Amino acid sequence: MIDHSRQKNKKGTIPAFTPVPRHYNRHDGWTPERQRGFIEALADTGSVKSAAHAVNMTPEGAYLLRRHEQAGEFRKAWDAALACGVQRLEDIAMDRALNGVEVPVYSYGKLIGTRRKYNDRLLMFLLRNRAPKRFGEGGAHKENAYTRQQLEKLKAEWRHEWETEKRTESEAVVERLNRKLDLMAERRRADMSAEERRLEAELDAARKRRLALPGPAEADDDAADVEEADFEDAPAEPAAPTAPEEPASHRTVSIKHGWPDDGRATPFRGRW
Known part of the structure; x- marks a missing residue:
């Protein structure tokens, strides 16, 4: 059975030929109809195997038919069909090279x-x-x-x-999304009451004021910078004068009580 679902080649691209005569006209052999179908399939696919299978024959049988002594016109049609198949393959390769x-x-x-x-x-x-x-x-x-x-x-x-x-x-997609969001916002505002609109306006105003103010982290950083600058600019305080240290062999003691004195308990001091 011949496959008729395959798209046939355009007329005029393959020369007409006389089918190869056969000794016996078998219904499952290389009939004239199968020979013409094989040549058309060969022009469409560029593959001998695919063309032979399209008419339910084998590629080995096609090559045997080609070598027949009375297959001169059949061989010319074969070559013309292969040229058409190669052109189709070249078109496919060009399409892949350009479009990937x-x-x-x-x-x-x-x-x-x-x-x-x-x-x-x-x-x-x-x-x-x-x-x-x-x-x-x-x-x-x-x-x-x-x-x-x-x-x-x-x-x-x-x-x-x-x-x-x-x-x-990408820009077209973003634009479409923005239009949808704007439409949703307009519908939501249309469904809001007057009180809800007033509250939303106050909330927006509060947000704007909040954005205008410096954040807590920024305020702390500014305060730390000011304190550090004041500390660096302040003059260094003079060190308090200290009394000269007396030798360890001479201790100041209180004459009245007899214990070591620091010099401030009484003006009467002696050497011990």
Whole structure:
């Protein structure tokens, strides 16, 4: 049974050909309908295996049919279909090189999102094939520095465009959130009574006055700075005069009582 769910190739891209004649017309063999379906599938997929499976045949049978002595037109159609398939693959590669591919991002075994990954090697490969004089191996020595400079310039431009797009999206999201918050605030004010509005106005005024005043920590710091400045500016007090210390062999004693005197108890002092 032939797979009819596959999208058929456009008409005119594959040359018409005469199917390879078979010795026996078997319903499960390479019938003319299967040969045409195989060529169309080959043009769509670029894979012999996929094209053969699309018509419920094997790739080995397709290669045997290609080697048939009367398969000249079939081989030409085969080559034309492969050219179409290669062009499709080249388009896919160009799309991946320009737009990248989405890859999943996992955290602790759970999928948390995706990110876009770009392949610079694929981009350079396509540039070398599309512009071999500028980016090919022959001009690598002459234009290697120029190529790197151009690639860095292109990367910077692409990065700038991407960041601008992301910034614009972020600003749009913030703007939408602000509009929603403003709308919610307006609805809440509309549902408030006159007394609630008066209390809210007084609360806002108190908050503004509080913000205008210095905080407790700032006030303590200012007071500490003032005290430290006053202490540094104050003149040093003169030291109190002290009496000369007498030798240990001479002790001042009281004549009246007979115990050591400090010189202030009585004016009558003697040597002991």
